[in-house]
Amino acid sequence: MNHPHATGGLAGYTDHFQAPEGYLDFARYGPPSHDVLAATAEALTRSARADHHTVDDLMHAEPRARAAAARLAGTDAAHTVLLPNASTGLFHAAFGIPGGTVLVPATDFPANHYPWRRTAALGRAQPRWLHPGPDGRITPDIVAAALTDDVVALAVSAVDFRTGHRADLAALRDVIGPHRLLVVDAIQGFGIAELPWHTADVVISGGQKWLRASWSTGFATLSDLALERLQPTLTGWTGIEDVATFDDQEHPPATGAQRWSITNLSPVTAAALAAALELVEHTTVRAIETHISTRVDQLIDTIRHCGGELLSPDDPAQRAGIVSFHIPGTDPATVAKALHAHDVTPTVRTTSLRLSPHASTPLAAVDRVRAALTSLT
Structure with a gap:
């Protein structure tokens, strides 16, 4: 599908994708759009x-x-x-x-x-x-x-x-x-x-x-x-x-x-x-970035509310798309298991976890993370 060079806005953007709502691993791999599949x-x-x-x-x-x-x-x-x-x-x-x-x-x-x-x-x-x-x-x-x-x-x-x-x-x-x-x-x-x-x-x-x-x-x-x-x-x-x-x-x-x-x-x-x-x-990079920034803010608030410690920068101007964190006293593998149980896909590291939303990520993904982290306590 050959789009105009720039129109802007997220209207209809999510219609191009079918990734599960809890998929938060775009920094590792971004599931392609229907456009890419068709091409x-x-x-x-x-x-x-x-x-x-x-x-x-x-x-x-x-x-x-x-x-x-x-x-x-x-x-x-x-x-x-x-x-x-x-x-x-x-x-x-x-x-x-x-x-x-x-x-x-x-x-x-x-x-x-x-x-x-x-x-x-x-x-x-x-x-x-x-x-x-x-x-x-x-x-x-x-x-x-x-x-x-x-x-x-x-x-x-x-x-x-x-x-x-x-x-x-x-x-x-x-x-x-x-x-x-x-x-x-x-x-x-x-x-x-x-x-x-x-x-x-x-x-x-x-x-x-x-x-x-x-x-x-x-x-x-x-x-x-x-x-x-x-x-x-x-x-x-x-x-x-x-x-x-x-x-x-x-x-x-x-x-x-x-x-x-x-x-x-x-x-x-x-x-x-x-x-x-x-x-x-x-869609424009600006519209994509704005949506991602909103989801990142919501994920950070959720992680902190659930006792997590943030490894990503506090200042929104210094970060882009990635939320890294750990739960003190809890093995990242245990946190990952809880996230998986709520159909959330993170990146799992030895000492931390990474969540990376995209412009197609719905608010429901944040709710899933909240439910998963709450289940640990």
């Missing part, structure tokens, strides 16, 4: 009835998805490339930096660790691990204290996967200056939080979480500085100029973000990503 089924059905038009026609989904991602990121299609997942983009960024030091949060999700460990082992970019302050955040002051002349980039998550803390991307850009690269893993914030993506040189996101496009979907946007500085180390045969000319010669990398392409991606998943992104555009 996937249509593309697969067409591929099963292939003729001489089929492959070329299905490939039109790729530029459609790329254009939608670019609009939401505040850039253009020439600076945007589709990816099969966020990790692929992080490896592209890491292996594109020939040397120097990259600042990386020590507590970040492992997807933002291993690319830098691999480059270090090969004598390329070396990570310098940043340790958060008492509130668990990597602040501009912490980054400023770690800056030395050899630092060439900062690689951070837009939203912390444990606590939901938002990174202050604009302040981080100010601290590192205009000549160092700012690499942002946006998977926990893109599509549900209005963040200044334009301040980053590389924005990378998978589509299986908050974008609700399901697995094997994602994209990256690259600034002019990123295109200038990052070597196309992992460029494949689809990331070159004159890609359809098979002359047994090495071709130069594409001039834009397409140079991050390794091979053709699935037109089926591209169709799914396009449908998901266009639904976000149609």
Whole structure:
């Protein structure tokens, strides 16, 4: 379904989904919309009835998805490339930096660790691990204290996967200056939080979480500085100029973000990503974020009322979508069992639990959490 680029409002938004009302695990996986299911089924059905038009026609989904991602990121299609997942983009960024030091949060999700460990082992970019302050955040002051002349980039998550803390991307850009690269893993914030993506040189996101496009979907946007500085180390045969000319010669990398392409991606998943992104555009990020913020506030009030301790920030301006907590003296597995008994789906960690609502999450989900936590007492 091809929506207008922007109309706004949540009217009818929930009609696009069928996830159970107690599903609160969008930070791990976002059940896709009817639009995504229909786009996937249509593309697969067409591929099963292939003729001489089929492959070329299905490939039109790729530029459609790329254009939608670019609009939401505040850039253009020439600076945007589709990816099969966020990790692929992080490896592209890491292996594109020939040397120097990259600042990386020590507590970040492992997807933002291993690319830098691999480059270090090969004598390329070396990570310098940043340790958060008492509130668990990597602040501009912490980054400023770690800056030395050899630092060439900062690689951070837009939203912390444990606590939901938002990174202050604009302040981080100010601290590192205009000549160092700012690499942002946006998977926990893109599509549900209005963040200044334009301040980053590389924005990378998978589509299986908050974008609700399901697995094997994602994209990256690259600034002019990123295109200038990052070597196309992992460029494949689809990331070159004159890609359809098979002359047994090495071709130069594409001039834009397409140079991050390794091979053709699935037109089926591209169709799914396009449908998901266009639904976000149609609804608007602001409307989605507003609804999520309301549910987060209600969940926090419920958790505190039931004796839980919050691990996420108190300030709504510093958080995005994620509510992490624990119940003192109660094993998280026991809390999870109570939540499951009330048909609530959380993320369960060793020492805490995480609830992450979406714009389709009804108030009844909060009631289910309240009933589950009350049952523990």
